[in-house]
Amino acid sequence: MEEPGTSARRADLQRYWERTLRLTVGLLLVWFIVGYVLAIMMAPTLNSIRFLGGPLGFWVAQNGAIYVFWLLILIYARAMNRLDREFDVHDEG
Amino acid sequence: MDVQIDIAAAIGLTFLLYIGIAIWSRVSSTRGFYVAGQGVPPVLNGMATAADWMSAASFISMAGLISFLGFDGAIYLLGWTGGYVLLALLLAPFLRKFGKFTVPAFIGARYYSGTARVVAAFCAVIVSLTYVAGQMRGAGIVFSRFLEIPIGWGVIVGMAVVAFYAILGGMKGITYTQVAQYVVLITAFLIPAVGIGVSLTGIPIPQIAFPEVAARLDGVMADLGFASYTSPFTNISGLNVFLIAMALMCGTAGLPHVIIRFYTTRTVSGARWTGVYALLFIGLLYTTAPAVAAFARFNLVDTVVGRPYAERPEWFRSWEETALIQFSDKDDDGIIDYAPGDLNDPASANELGIDPDIMVLANPEIAGMPSWVMAIVVAGGLAAALSTASGLLLVIASSFSHDIYKEFIRKQATEREELLVARGSMLLAVLVAGLLGIYPPAFVAEVVAFAFGLAAASFFPAIVLGIFDPRTTKEGAISGMSAGLLFTGAYIVTVAPGFGIGLEPWLLGISPQGIGTVGMLIGFAVTWSVSRMTAPPPEGIRELVENLRYPRG
Numbered sequence: 001m002e003e004p005g006t007s008a009r010r011a012d013l014q015r016y017w018e019r020t021l022r023l024t025v026g027l028l029l030v031w032f033i034v035g036y037v038l039a040i041m042m043a044p045t046l047n048s049i050r051f052l053g054g055p056l057g058f059w060v061a062q063n064g065a066i067y068v069f070w071l072l073i074l075i076y077a078r079a080m081n082r083l084d085r086e087f088d089v090h091d092e093g
Numbered sequence: 094m095d096v097q098i099d100i101a102a103a104i105g106l107t108f109l110l111y112i113g114i115a116i117w118s119r120v121s122s123t124r125g126f127y128v129a130g131q132g133v134p135p136v137l138n139g140m141a142t143a144a145d146w147m148s149a150a151s152f153i154s155m156a157g158l159i160s161f162l163g164f165d166g167a168i169y170l171l172g173w174t175g176g177y178v179l180l181a182l183l184l185a186p187f188l189r190k191f192g193k194f195t196v197p198a199f200i201g202a203r204y205y206s207g208t209a210r211v212v213a214a215f216c217a218v219i220v221s222l223t224y225v226a227g228q229m230r231g232a233g234i235v236f237s238r239f240l241e242i243p244i245g246w247g248v249i250v251g252m253a254v255v256a257f258y259a260i261l262g263g264m265k266g267i268t269y270t271q272v273a274q275y276v277v278l279i280t281a282f283l284i285p286a287v288g289i290g291v292s293l294t295g296i297p298i299p300q301i302a303f304p305e306v307a308a309r310l311d312g313v314m315a316d317l318g319f320a321s322y323t324s325p326f327t328n329i330s331g332l333n334v335f336l337i338a339m340a341l342m343c344g345t346a347g348l349p350h351v352i353i354r355f356y357t358t359r360t361v362s363g364a365r366w367t368g369v370y371a372l373l374f375i376g377l378l379y380t381t382a383p384a385v386a387a388f389a390r391f392n393l394v395d396t397v398v399g400r401p402y403a404e405r406p407e408w409f410r411s412w413e414e415t416a417l418i419q420f421s422d423k424d425d426d427g428i429i430d431y432a433p434g435d436l437n438d439p440a441s442a443n444e445l446g447i448d449p450d451i452m453v454l455a456n457p458e459i460a461g462m463p464s465w466v467m468a469i470v471v472a473g474g475l476a477a478a479l480s481t482a483s484g485l486l487l488v489i490a491s492s493f494s495h496d497i498y499k500e501f502i503r504k505q506a507t508e509r510e511e512l513l514v515a516r517g518s519m520l521l522a523v524l525v526a527g528l529l530g531i532y533p534p535a536f537v538a539e540v541v542a543f544a545f546g547l548a549a550a551s552f553f554p555a556i557v558l559g560i561f562d563p564r565t566t567k568e569g570a571i572s573g574m575s576a577g578l579l580f581t582g583a584y585i586v587t588v589a590p591g592f593g594i595g596l597e598p599w600l601l602g603i604s605p606q607g608i609g610t611v612g613m614l615i616g617f618a619v620t621w622s623v624s625r626m627t628a629p630p631p632e633g634i635r636e637l638v639e640n641l642r643y644p645r646g
Contacts, residue, residue, distance in 0.1 A: 017642045024182050035175045039167065040335055043325040054304025058323035061167035062159075062383035063300060066174045070372045073181040077365040080186070084362065084644055091360045091644040
């Protein structure tokens with residue numbers, strides 16, 4: 001982080017943090033919708049739809065949500081590494 | 094007897110491997126002992142994290158529980174994977190940047206308070222010790238069943254092995270040993286799942302095969318008078334499914350032995366990638382487990398129910414000897430009848446009693462697979478128990494030597510002395526955990542779930558607010574951690590059957606396994622409001638917290 005004292009740099013870092021927070025909140029929203037709304041609260045409804053030969057709600061709760069969880073972490077790691085470079089705060093070569 | 098020889102060979106070979114790695118990677122510096130010099134690549138670190146995380150409960154118990162809970166078993170699947178999202182997004186990169194060895198050290202530095210550090214170290218030891226006792230018990234059950242020795246001796250054999258390589262190797266030994274253990278345990282879990290999936294559906298991918306089997310199971314169970322396997326909330330209320338899943342998720346994020354893993358990478362970006370790999374490797378087992386559950390229940394019903402007891406299969410006989418499968422011919426017709434209700438309840442027509450814990454171990458036998466498959470499953474179950482136990486022991490050792498001994502007893506302690514204390518406390522923890530494993534205070538799986546609730550209620554708010562809210566003060570953190578811990582602990586002790594006093598009714602119908610979620614909300618509320626009523630943290634702390642946001646520097 002060059003010239004951390006200058007106000008332009010400080011405004012830059014502020015923007016970096018705001019974007020980090022926006023990404024985090026967005027991904028956690030998906031986490032909640034998939035893990036709680038779809039997998040638990042909507043399960044009785046989703047079960048009337050067939051998927052892979054079984055009820056969809058059951059599949060989301062026991063398998064589908066896990067794939068989404070993994071994707072969320074992958075998206076976070078990629079997006080954050082890109083963001084780090086964009087704002088020049090990355091910690092490796 | 095052939096099974097015994099195969100099992101002995103599988104256990105012997107895998108143990109030689111683990112011990113060989115522990116000796117090869119012996120460490121002598123304190124830093125290496127705790128975090129392997131931060132030189133572990135993210136892929137291997139992800140495997141080690143996965144092995145650390147997946148305990149005897151995940152490997153041996155979980156699929157069996159799901160096969161009897163049906164849809165509601167999803168609490169474990171959702172809870173123990175969804176927590177990684179919280180860990181990867183809210184905690185891991187920031188804690189890595191902070192650069193403290195342990196969670197109590199983070200709490201102590203962030204909240205500029207030795208009291209906060211001791212409170213956190215105390216929580217870490219309690220949570221880890223309860224959890225490690227469960228692993229010792231799991232290892233003990235496997236050893237005693239297959240070496241044909243009493244359970245107490247089984248636990249002692251497990252203790253000796255854990256102590257040997259955990260004390261000798263430290264984190265580096267544990268990290269590389271755990272990579273090997275992950276490979277062993279995932280292979281052991283996948284082989285029977287794939288084999289049984291193929292024989293039931295012709296599809297070699299269990300994740301794709303199981304919804305169809307579950308739908309077939311719905312029909313079979315309906316004929317026997319059971320609730321539908323795939324219908325939600327037939328065993329656990331909707332509210333409790335929600336709350337237990339949340340408590341397990343936030344508990345996962347607050348577990349000290351998982352968090353410490355993220356310090357073993359060199360960079361913040363490495364910590365993020367460790368999360369990606371960890372959930373990939375964990376997910377492989379967790380997406381297979383519901384398939385194992387459905388296959389096992391289906392095969393069980395298919396091979397024994399409605400058939401004459403006199404013609405029962407060989408595996409049924411051998412598990413009967415352990416009393417983990419029981420049959421009582423209530424209507425004297427010589428046929429095995431299976432119906433809802435307890436075996437010992439005369440009003441129920443059910444004549445079959447099965448301990449869910451045997452399902453994963455017995456699954457290959459039920460499906461008629463060769464004995465070496467079962468031998469591999471046993472070795473995998475041991476790998477799961479031992480890897481988690483050693484990660485937890487490391488937390489206990491570092492909490493004692495780093496957070497309590499060096500901080501408060503002898504500030505001028507040399508590195509050598511600290512290492513000695515770390516190894517000594519590990520040994521002590523092995524003995525205590527082993528004793529708890531031989532004489533468990535309650536059902537082990539239950540105690541493990543309580544440990545998650547306590548971790549969620551105590552650590553989670555303090556760490557999250559410590560990172561994201563610079564205004565959080567030491568008074569806020571200490572009162573929040575204590576409030577969450579006391580509320581959750583008190584509720585468990587009051588209402589949990591078999592563990593606490595067992596008072597009824599439950600507050601708003603909330604199960605003691607789900608109460609950690611309420612405790613956590615209380616913890617957040619108390620930390621937030623007390624922080625705003627007390628003097629703001631020193632300027633240095635504000636800068637420190639803001640600095641966590643940026644990976645470099």
